[in-house]
Amino acid sequence: MKMKKIILFALMSIISLVSYSQSINGLGKFKLGSNISIINEFGEIGKIDGISHDNYDMIYSFCHKEREWAIVEYIYDTNKIDQISTGSIINANPAPLCRTFEITNPVKINDEVTLEEVRLIFINDTLVSIETSYSSALNEALDLKYGKIEPKITETPHKFTRTIDGSKITLTDFDADIDRSTIIIECHSKLHKYYSGSIEPKYFSYFILQNKNAMKKIKLETSKYKKRAEERIEERKKQNLKDF
Numbered sequence: 001m002k003m004k005k006i007i008l009f010a011l012m013s014i015i016s017l018v019s020y021s022q023s024i025n026g027l028g029k030f031k032l033g034s035n036i037s038i039i040n041e042f043g044e045i046g047k048i049d050g051i052s053h054d055n056y057d058m059i060y061s062f063c064h065k066e067r068e069w070a071i072v073e074y075i076y077d078t079n080k081i082d083q084i085s086t087g088s089i090i091n092a093n094p095a096p097l098c099r100t101f102e103i104t105n106p107v108k109i110n111d112e113v114t115l116e117e118v119r120l121i122f123i124n125d126t127l128v129s130i131e132t133s134y135s136s137a138l139n140e141a142l143d144l145k146y147g148k149i150e151p152k153i154t155e156t157p158h159k160f161t162r163t164i165d166g167s168k169i170t171l172t173d174f175d176a177d178i179d180r181s182t183i184i185i186e187c188h189s190k191l192h193k194y195y196s197g198s199i200e201p202k203y204f205s206y207f208i209l210q211n212k213n214a215m216k217k218i219k220l221e222t223s224k225y226k227k228r229a230e231e232r233i234e235e236r237k238k239q240n241l242k243d244f
Contacts, residue, residue: 023182024146024209027130027138028109030118032185032211036125042071042103074100095221097124113137121210121218128214134205139178139189151176151191158195171195186210 025032029041076094093100103118115138121129132138143149154175161168173194180187191205 023185024142024180024187025185027115027132027209028107028113030120030127030130032127032130032209034127036099036122036127038127039071039101039120042105042107072102072104074102093121093218093222094225095218097221098122098218099125109141113141123214123217126214128218129208129210131206131208131210134189134191134207138207142180142189146180149178149180151178151189160195160199162199169199171199171201184212186212186215 026034029038099122101120101122103120107115107118109115113135116133116135119129119131120127121131154177156173156175157170158173159168159170174192176191178189180189187209189205189207191203193201193203195201
């Protein structure tokens with residue numbers, strides 16, 4: 001009986017080791033835990049000629065490679081406390097330890113898979129989040145390497161009234177989530193079809209891979225800056241009322 005337990009324990013250990021080794025930790029050259037220097041393969045970190053552009057409630061600096069725009073770094077404008085407090089700036093993060101880049105050109109992983117709109121988040125120069133557009137080729141490659149996972153399907157019906165004749169119609173939002181997450185890693189391939197104020201469907205999809213603990217740290221730091229921004233807004237309101 002003792003020998004059987006030893007053999008069973010050994011088998012469980014091997015299974016756990018194989019399972020762990022198959023856990024996803026990156027896409028091609030983008031690996032969680034990589035140093036920020038991997039950006040240098042696509043452009044130069046930093047502003048070119050001091051150029052920055054203020055748009056979409058954020059400041060972003062362009063990085064240059066072979067006279068073409070190759071990388072965007074999203075930078076929070078901490079002077080815009082209204083945007084910080086409401087969370088309307090969605091691409092950048094106010095925490096100094098966090099930097100967010102987007103590679104504007106397609107990134108070829110192999111002959112079958114090319115990544116579009118790759119967004120990378122670093123904490124203290126360590127890669128903690130990879131986001132890219134979803135593609136069937138990417139998902140097929142993940143299935144082959146890590147095993148096929150059936151998507152979780154969610155359907156949500158909505159009733160609409162046609163303005164032209166007042167007739168009723170039911171349209172259904174569709175969400176598909178392929179979840180490859182582990183205890184440490186969050187990994188999702190998501191597809192969405194939804195209706196918003198129109199009978200014409202809208203679509204968006206993405207793939208995201210990130211370190212859960214690191215993203216919790218970012219969330220905590222963001223909440224601190226949001227609280228400070230709210231305090232500054234409150235103080236500004238009080239100053240405006242000093243002659244009231």
